[in-house]
Amino acid sequence: MSGGEGLDVLVVGGGITGAGIALDAAARGLRTGLVEMGDWASGTSSWSSKLVHGGLRYLYQLDFALVHEALAERGRLLTTTAPHLVKAQPFLWPLKHAYERSYSAIGVGMYDALALASSRGHRTVPIQKHLGRKGTRALAPALQTTGLAGSIRFYDARVDDARLVIDLVRTAVGLGALAANRTRVTGFLTDARGHVGGAAITDLETGAVHEVRAERTINATGVWTEATQDLATDAGGLKVLASKGIHIVVPKETIDAETGIFLRTEKSVLFIIPWPRYWVIGTTDTPWSEDVDKPVATAADIDYVLNHANEVLSRPITRDDIIGVYAGLRPLLQPRLKPGRSPEQASSTRVSREHTVTRVAPGLTAIAGGKLTTYRVMARDAVDHALGEGLAHAHPCTTADLPLVGAARYRALAAHAGDIARERGWTLARVTHLLDRYGDEVPALLATIDDDPDLARP
Ligand SMILES: Cc1cc2nc3c(=O)[nH]c(=O)nc-3n(C[C@H](O)[C@H](O)[C@H](O)COP(=O)(O)OP(=O)(O)OC[C@H]3O[C@@H](n4cnc5c(N)ncnc54)[C@H](O)[C@@H]3O)c2cc1C
Incomplete structure (x- = not known):
């Protein structure tokens, strides 16, 4: 989309939200980059209850729309996008x-x-x-x-949350996204009019600093949201408790x-x-x-x-x-407004009970809140918001039925779990364990084991 050498979208934060956004953007055909300062999912996204759920308790608060949306995502993950996980x-x-x-x-x-x-x-x-x-x-x-x-x-339903994040990142990379962990955003590239055109990223292993140009940058840093947006501006954005x-x-x-x-x-x-x-x-x-x-x-x-x-x-x-x-x-959300602006004037802010997307500065969008279960909806909303109505219409979200790595042929392969166990002399539990982790990538794993049988040891 961008004519230059930079990215269309740079995503900051490699938790479930940022990984979901990177996949959403890459699947739309956008040149996408994702950076994470720690390991993938090392923030909140590996310390959850590991449930993919509609939230039964929200029903008792009569929040039907919220539960309906989360249950739709639960069904999609169970049947199409990540049935192995x-x-x-x-x-x-x-x-x-x-x-x-x-x-x-x-x-x-x-x-x-x-x-x-x-x-x-x-x-x-x-x-x-x-x-x-x-x-x-x-x-x-x-x-x-x-x-x-x-x-x-x-x-x-339940899921290994960190593995879901890793599969999202790998699927995004498979679609052309660039992804780097142990890489921290340490500043934003801002022009004289305050437009954010990318970020300065520091490789935490070498200390090297690089500038990454991007048409749009999305801040998906969970409880670090404010610290990240403060690198760009001290007004507006999200307030996260x-x-x-x-x-x-x-x-x-x-x-x-x-x-x-x-x-x-x-x-x-x-x-x-x-x-x-x-x-x-x-x-x-x-x-x-x-x-x-x-x-x-x-x-x-x-x-x-x-x-x-x-x-x-x-x-x-x-x-x-x-x-x-x-x-x-x-990451719990609270309104944070530009000085002198009333909540009604904050028109670029899309607030929902679960997650909020807002424009922090021209070129910089922030998203926070929500939950693991609804990451796909959050990602769609964040990319739509960053692109703006016209471009979002031209490059619509395509993740509704997009299988993550390991998902597409998982069921067909799982039907032969018994055959694999017999051929290998393994227990069915062991084969099932591998299938529930690697899905249809198990044959690649078996080929690696054939090359080096030592790898088969639990
Ligand atoms: C106890 C608990 C239980 C939960 N249980 C569930 C559940 O069962 N089901 C469910 O659906 N949801 C659950 N949730 C909610 C869900 O876990 C969170 O909403 C979700 O993980 C938040 O993901 P995130 O990507 O927004 O944030 P994070 O996972 O925190 O990701 C943000 C990332 O940004 C990185 N980062 C920060 N600053 C920078 C920087 N400058 N440069 C580069 N990277 C940076 C951080 O290292 C971090 O990895 C639970 C939450 C909690 C706390």
């Missing part, structure tokens, strides 16, 4: 009183109905199932029986259950999420005003998670069971 995940919602059942069933029922509507009548996960005490205990013997009236089983969420990790044998467990808490919700070898339990929601590079869990955070999980578990989890704790920061 994103897996349907059942959760049991334990009920203490019989009267809770109708209240919970209405919410879950609406969740199922919205999921069906958002995927044009095609069911991507099973619908809710009501279980009595016996059925609940059969699926989750770990649940306390005293005060247990039964449960509702509903479905969401950090809210901390923590998770604890316990070994699989600590909790005897075949499904995840969902609990409502006085503040929000708590998930007990199964992974092949561990349970991930969280999360919390507390303000964080310390260094955004180093969020940490406090003893009080850990107590909060333990206490809520132990309300329903027959054998309480203790600190001795915990083998890992991690903390991440949600």
